[in-house]
Structures are given as C-alpha cells and as structure tokens.
Amino acid sequence: MELDGIDPLQVPVHVGCVMDGNGRWARKRGLPRSEGHDAGEEALFDVVEGALELGIGWFTVYAFSTENWKRPPEEVRYLLGVNQSIITRRLGELHERGVRVRFAGRRDWRVPKRLLRSMDEALERTEANKAMTLTIAFNYGGRAEIVDAVRGLVAEGIRPEKVNEKAIRSHLYLPDMPDPDLVIRTSGEFRISNFLLWELAYSELVFTDVLWPDFRRENLFEAVREFQSRDRRFGGLE
Ligand code: IPE
Ligand code: IPE
Ligand code: MG
Secondary structure (H helix, E strand, C coil): CCCCCCCHHHCCCEEEEECCCHHHHHHHCCCCHHHHHHHHHHHHHHHHHHHHHHCCCEEEEEEEECCHHHCCHHHHHHHHHHHHHHHHHHHHHHHHCCEEEEEECCCCCCCCHHHHHHHHHHHHHHCCCCCEEEEEEEEECHHHHHHHHHHHHHHCCCCHHHCCHHHHHCCCCCCCCCCCCEEEECCCCCCCCCCCCCCCCCCEEEECCCCHHHCCHHHHHHHHHHHHCCCCCCCCCC
8 A cells, every 4th residue: 555656667766865863863762772672673674675665676774974983982883783684684584575685885994894704794695685785885875986986987997088977887896786766765854964966967866854763664765756756857858
C-alpha cells in the first residue's frame, strides 16, 4: 500500500541520502549522542529494504564526512566503531539480499586499518551481487573527491586541453556510478554538507524534518513520490 502513487517505471536509478539528526534524536530523549548513532542502524536497514522493494539500483548513504573528524575524539571513535560493527555484523544479510557494497572516500591514515580491511572484505564478498549497489560514503568529502581526481589527472601528466568533464569524472572514486537522481537530507537542515558535489549537479533535492533514526522506508517512498512530481529539465526546455 505504501507503494501507492509511485510509478514503477519512473523510479530514480540512484538515490543518495544524508543521514543526519542522530544527535538531536538522542538529545530529545535525554540520551547520549551515541544512542542516536546506534538507532540509525535500524533506519538504514529499513530504508535499504525499501530501496530494494522499489527496485532502486543504486543507493548511496553519507556515513562519515571528511569534516566529521572535527568532533570530539570520543564521538569520532564511536562513529568509527558503529561503522565497523555494521559492516562486520550485517554484511551477510546484505549479501543474501543481493546487495553489492562499495565505499567512497579517502583511505587516509585516520581510518583504522581494521576498518579498511573490513571494507575490502565487504567489497570483495559482494562484488558480483546484482540487486542493488549500496555505496557507503565514509571519510568522504565532495571537495576531497574532486581534489583527488585532479591529483590523479596531474599525476598522469595530462595536458591542459585534455582536462574536461569526462576526464574528471573518470577519476572520481566510483567512475561507473551514475549521478544521483534524488538526494534526501533528513533532520530539517537545508544544506549539502559536502556530499557528492560533482555528482549532484542535476539531482532533485528532498529535505525532510524527520531525524535519521526515525526515517523508514515509508519516508523514502514519500521522497520518491515527491521526486516523481518534479519536472527535470537539465537546463533544456520541455
Ligand atoms: C548524523 O547525525 C551522523 C553523522 C554526521 C556521522 P549527527 O551526529 O550529525 O546528528 P545531529 O545533526 O548532531 O543531530
Ligand atoms: C553530514 O552531516 C554528514 C553526514 C551525515 C555523515 P553533518 O551533521 O556532519 O553536517 P553539518 O555539520 O550539519 O553540516
Ligand atoms: Mg548532523
């Protein structure tokens, strides 16, 4: 019934999601922020199920930004732990559902070796899965991604006249990933916070007041209905 009103032929190919509001969710309940991060896991898995139901082929979630290192060390440590724990505990389930898991972000010295290893294992184990590609943007920044792409081009000795959009795109973290059609941000903030800057040039943006730990597949369906009511022109005319 929740699918009511969604045109199955116009489902977005790629949906991105800025999972925000865990801290406020916890504060409202008089709980420590860490409880909000824990509660985000259920939201994530419910939404992944919903995305599978809709037949969304690509789903990208913002889990940790290049700016999130600015948080107090205990919170950073907690967030690293939450991600590590989700990847190790729930990979089997994602694999069973045919989800291909990938990661976008900088693999720098601040990311624990163990986490990098778990990411590599998740990637390898689910590589051949076809139902959906779930990209976890971890230690990800849109500006860092563009900087890294330019570094790659310069390292190859590219001539200035060869620098074009195609060349930059081919050096992004996941060059084969289609641009997101729809990007959702929870928690009532009207900003992008460095998510997929290059890729979202023509994405439809949907903002919702729902805090991430309360977000469920019905909220995803609602965003998809909103998406389907939009008129995408890509700078052209109808
Ligand atoms: C999102 O929730 C999780 C991350 C950014 C890693 P927040 O921790 O940003 O929660 P708020 O925005 O402070 O409520
Ligand atoms: C964006 O949320 C990053 C993630 C959800 C991982 P933030 O909470 O870090 O963004 P700001 O600080 O509100 O812009
Ligand atoms: Mg936040």
